Amino acid sequence: MFSELKFTEAQILDYCNSVTPEAVAGSLEKFRCGYFDLLNLISPAAAGQVAAMRKRATAARRRYYGKTVSVYAPLYISNTCVNSCKYCDFNVHHQAKRRILTLDEIRLEAGAVRETGIDSLLIVAGEDPKHMTVDFLCETGRMLRKLFSCLALEVAPQDEADYRRLFAAGYEGLTCFQETYDQVLYRELHPAGPKSDYDYRVWTQLRAGKAGFRTLGMAFLLGLADWRPEAANLAAHAIYLMRECFQSKIQFAFPRITPVSEGFQPASPVGDAELEQLMLAFRIVFPECGITVSTREAPDFRDMIVQSCADNMSAGSRVTPGGYAVLAEHDAAQFTLNDSRSPAAVYAAIRRNGQEAVFKNWDSRI
């Protein structure tokens, strides 16, 4: 439970199950939706009105983002991790080849990404305080900001003072998935390591926002728990951040669990129709916020959802350190990719949909 949310998971489910088709239609007619409209739109009753939701979301998306789709790539710089997340192949107990890229290797990887036209880079690393230090991340940022107009981070949560240093080094986006807002389940899935501290993780975006980060990425991992209470918690968390960090932009993602080698089975899998309903609801209620569609999704789903909801997508992603240029073979990926298209194929699909791939919509170097 997000601590500022005053309702329990059971109360949220009771509310969602009591929503009528008329209440859903009422939410869709509003010019500006609020928290309870989100609950209406993720309710079982709204599943019968997805066509109307799609129309409303497409209009909202068009109003804020036009026909543009921002593209970016993740760059994994390490797969060492001291945490024991049960759903991830980077966890400390998993027998896998570990690799921490050197600055020269990172430069090589980044150069290969830049050649594809990508100008926005997300630096990803496992949580490894001994090797993946703030000093190293700052050095990496100072090097990469010369190549890319936009740099974001998805690494171990840091204190506000360290976020200030990272921001000064060139990073302006911060992503941290809460994984689950169910604190009992959170403890079960994260039994050891720094990530077992739910509270420290849940306030990550707040610390980054106070330190000046321009975009704050957030998500829960779909499949771990019932998606409706998780979505309600994510929305409450976002509303809180919008108030406290009003100068930052919220960027939502909706990653579904994909198979990992140790065979973790999601307790509450989310189907395509439910995922679409969820994303439509967030686009309608939070029209100004960014929405990223993950490479965990198949090409057909990505090409469809990028027209009605998502404004941001990765292209040609590799989720192995060294996967773009350094390695001949790809090992120890964090999760399974379902869209293996090249960047050029992704850009072509965006054009086929009558949209335009945007490589640069911000330049922190100016």
Ligand code: SF4
């Ligand atoms: S999810 Fe992140 S923190 Fe957890 S084991 Fe994987 S890389 Fe480490």
